[in-house]
Amino acid sequence: MKKSNMTQKNNYPQDEISLNRRIPVTGNFDVVVAGAGMAGVAAAVNAAQSGLKTCLIEYFGKPGGIPVSGGLGVISGFDSQAEHCVGGFALEIREEMSEQGGFIPDVPRGAWDAEKLSSILLRHLHEAGVTVYFYTQVIDALKKRDHATHVIMASKSGIEALAAKVFIDDTGDGDLAVMLGCRYEKGRDSDGLTQSATLVVKLGGVDAAQAPRDLREINQLWTSKPRKVPIDHTVVNYLPYTGPCTVAVLNMPHFINFDGTDKAELSRARIEGTQQAEELLEFFRNEVPGFENAHIIDTGMQIGVRETRRIVGNYTLTEEDVVAGRDSDDTIARGCAPIDIHNPDRPHGNFGSPGTEHLVVSKSYGIPYRCITPKSIDNLFVVGRAISATHRALASTRYNATCIALGQAAGCACRLVMETANTNNIDVPHLQQILRERGAIIERIKK
Numbered sequence: 001m002k003k004s005n006m007t008q009k010n011n012y013p014q015d016e017i018s019l020n021r022r023i024p025v026t027g028n029f030d031v032v033v034a035g036a037g038m039a040g041v042a043a044a045v046n047a048a049q050s051g052l053k054t055c056l057i058e059y060f061g062k063p064g065g066i067p068v069s070g071g072l073g074v075i076s077g078f079d080s081q082a083e084h085c086v087g088g089f090a091l092e093i094r095e096e097m098s099e100q101g102g103f104i105p106d107v108p109r110g111a112w113d114a115e116k117l118s119s120i121l122l123r124h125l126h127e128a129g130v131t132v133y134f135y136t137q138v139i140d141a142l143k144k145r146d147h148a149t150h151v152i153m154a155s156k157s158g159i160e161a162l163a164a165k166v167f168i169d170d171t172g173d174g175d176l177a178v179m180l181g182c183r184y185e186k187g188r189d190s191d192g193l194t195q196s197a198t199l200v201v202k203l204g205g206v207d208a209a210q211a212p213r214d215l216r217e218i219n220q221l222w223t224s225k226p227r228k229v230p231i232d233h234t235v236v237n238y239l240p241y242t243g244p245c246t247v248a249v250l251n252m253p254h255f256i257n258f259d260g261t262d263k264a265e266l267s268r269a270r271i272e273g274t275q276q277a278e279e280l281l282e283f284f285r286n287e288v289p290g291f292e293n294a295h296i297i298d299t300g301m302q303i304g305v306r307e308t309r310r311i312v313g314n315y316t317l318t319e320e321d322v323v324a325g326r327d328s329d330d331t332i333a334r335g336c337a338p339i340d341i342h343n344p345d346r347p348h349g350n351f352g353s354p355g356t357e358h359l360v361v362s363k364s365y366g367i368p369y370r371c372i373t374p375k376s377i378d379n380l381f382v383v384g385r386a387i388s389a390t391h392r393a394l395a396s397t398r399y400n401a402t403c404i405a406l407g408q409a410a411g412c413a414c415r416l417v418m419e420t421a422n423t424n425n426i427d428v429p430h431l432q433q434i435l436r437e438r439g440a441i442i443e444r445i446k447k
């Protein structure tokens with residue numbers, strides 16, 4: 001049985017050593033962003049565009065997080081049937097992707113070419129003047145009382161520190177916030193288990209002329225056979241290429257009873273995911289028209305982790321807020337994606353099966369500024385999927401468009417924090433005005 005979702009601490013072994021070493025401070029920034037997921041990129045670009053000296057630190061070698069390094073190629077949550085919900089930086093990126101042929105809207109969730117997305121994000125970072133350190137991991141942080149002062153990072157250059165006035169955590173897992181001692185929750189109320197994770201698989205050599213366009217056909221084939229991969233339906237996207245060399249993206253391998261903050265578990269996912277990819281290839285080659293000559297061209301460099309820690313902030317967004325479409329005076333971003341829960345401890349089922357949920361949200365809801373300000377550190381924002389929300393509210397806020405909107409809000413807020421040195425003491429209506437001017441959606445907009 002896993003621990004409950006109370007604040008958890010790492011279990012350090014009994015034996016300890018002390019590294020008594022001096023660490024060089026190799027940079028001094030206004031803003032340091034940890035993690036270049038979509039939200040981190042949005043935060044860094046918007047902070048730099050506000051005239052702030054900004055640094056972005058990323059463990060992998062590309063920006064974009066799960067949609068790029070995870071190979072997902074999907075960014076959704078822009079609109080509901082009745083409302084436009086996310087604009088600003090997210091929409092700007094989508095429009096550029098469309099113009100450059102990297103986005104096709106007419107498949108169920110839209111298909112995004114991950115490589116094109118990475119290239120567009122790199123250009124934005126470069127043009128905004130962000131200092132980017134790829135292949136670099138944030139491994140620790142320092143604070144004076146409730147104020148963060150430095151991040152410690154490890155790379156081929158060794159172990160170094162960066163000083164900054166404001167920090168933004170977009171590691172997905174709230175790594176930086178935890179290093180600074182912030183409280184967090186994890187998993188569902190009943191047993192602390194988090195949503196299952198996925199390793200995204202790309203199949204090349206698919207003949208677009210023969211492959212089913214109606215994905216229900218693939219689904220029927222899948223459900224008519226014994227299944228070796230723990231999912232009872234298919235999730236397939238085609239990338240925007242046609243002809244005999246189309247690429248199909250399978251969002252299907254699943255890892256249950258999984259903890260995305262544990263190195264052994266992440267390694268298990270790589271091993272199990274690679275095996276599941278082989279099982280899927282066999283099924284698709286043997287059963288699905290157009291896939292006879294398919295082969296695996298890639299599995300995600302990053303494991304597709306849906307949920308880990310949620311950093312406790314000055315407000316915790318609840319399922320009731322999401323379902324009621326609630327707004328607050330300090331709304332800084334909107335969400336409208338379904339409450340989408342992949343079963344933590346059983347095979348991922350189709351919508352409506354036990355443990356798996358896909359609860360459509362009828363109205364968009366506002367996310368308060370207080371959800372990105374952790375309780376105990378006064379110059380830190382947390383964006384992306386680790387914001388302050390319950391397990392069930394996170395199942396909606398985790399969608400990418402909303403994550404990007406939160407990143408943009410934090411990036412724009414940094415300018416205001418420069419004046420007060422305290423995230424809890426900024427002029428939020430002023431921030432909302434800045435966000436509107438940058439195309440973000442704060443108030444409800446009906447279609």
Ligand SMILES: Cc1cc2nc3c(=O)[nH]c(=O)nc-3n(C[C@H](O)[C@H](O)[C@H](O)COP(=O)(O)OP(=O)(O)OC[C@H]3O[C@@H](n4cnc5c(N)ncnc54)[C@H](O)[C@@H]3O)c2cc1C
Nearest residue numbers: 035037059065066076137138171172304305384385398400
């Ligand atoms: C399989 C799967 C399918 C999904 N499907 C959809 C979908 O259809 N539509 C949709 O909109 N959303 C979908 N999502 C949700 C969405 O992709 C995520 O919620 C979103 O990517 C979270 O963004 P993030 O920036 O918080 O984290 P991430 O995208 O994980 O980005 C975090 C970044 O931080 C880096 N990092 C982490 N720790 C450190 C560290 N210590 N130092 C330096 N760098 C670090 C990572 O390498 C990564 O680049 C899906 C998610 C998964 C996993």
